[in-house]
Amino acid sequence: MCKLCSCGEKWSPWLLSLMRVVIALMLMQHGGQKVFGYPATRHVLLPLFSVTGIAGLVELVGGLLVLLGLFTRPVAFILFLKMAATYFVQYASEAWWPIHNLGELAVIYSFVFLYLAAAGPGPFSLDYCFRSCCAPPPPAPSPAPPPSAPPPG
Numbered sequence: 001m002c003k004l005c006s007c008g009e010k011w012s013p014w015l016l017s018l019m020r021v022v023i024a025l026m027l028m029q030h031g032g033q034k035v036f037g038y039p040a041t042r043h044v045l046l047p048l049f050s051v052t053g054i055a056g057l058v059e060l061v062g063g064l065l066v067l068l069g070l071f072t073r074p075v076a077f078i079l080f081l082k083m084a085a086t087y088f089v090q091y092a093s094e095a096w097w098p099i100h101n102l103g104e105l106a107v108i109y110s111f112v113f114l115y116l117a118a119a120g121p122g123p124f125s126l127d128y129c130f131r132s133c134c135a136p137p138p139p140a141p142s143p144a145p146p147p148s149a150p151p152p153g
Contacts (some may be wrong), residue, residue, distance in 0.1 A: 017069070017122030023112050024067035027079070031059030058082055066116065069125020076116035083110035 033041045034056025035048065046052045058079070065075045083106050091103030098104045121127045 013122050017124035024063045027059050028063035031056045069121035069127050072121035072127050073117050076113045080113035
């Protein structure tokens with residue numbers, strides 16, 4: 001096997017974890033703007049129980065769970081659905097192509113969360129810690145059978 005292939009296999013799970021953390025931090029910024037007005041934004045804060053306020057809560061809480069790597073697969077799938085709905089409700093009504101309606105970010109987030117829902121959180125996550133710490137130990141290998149005696153005769 002080539003060195004590049006073995007290097008990719010070695011680092012791939014860790015890069016998956018890094019991508020998960022960075023994407024979660026980016027999403028939490030959007031949620032923080034909608035819920036707390038921080039980081040500063042030009043938009044006026046909307047009531048928490050409006051559609052935008054609930055979307056902000058989903059982004060903030062979902063982003064935090066994905067950041068920690070806790071319940072990553074189901075949360076990532078919910079975020080995939082949320083971002084796909086965001087694209088079709090908010091952006092696609094103006095123009096179909098994301099480059100024309102400025103919906104590229106919603107499409108990218110949507111597919112990254114779909115990938116995380118399928119691939120899982122990676123080794124740097126609470127899901128991984130709980131799975132490896134709480135998993136039952138593997139069964140001990142059974143001893144080899146004694147050699148059989150040759151048939152008489």
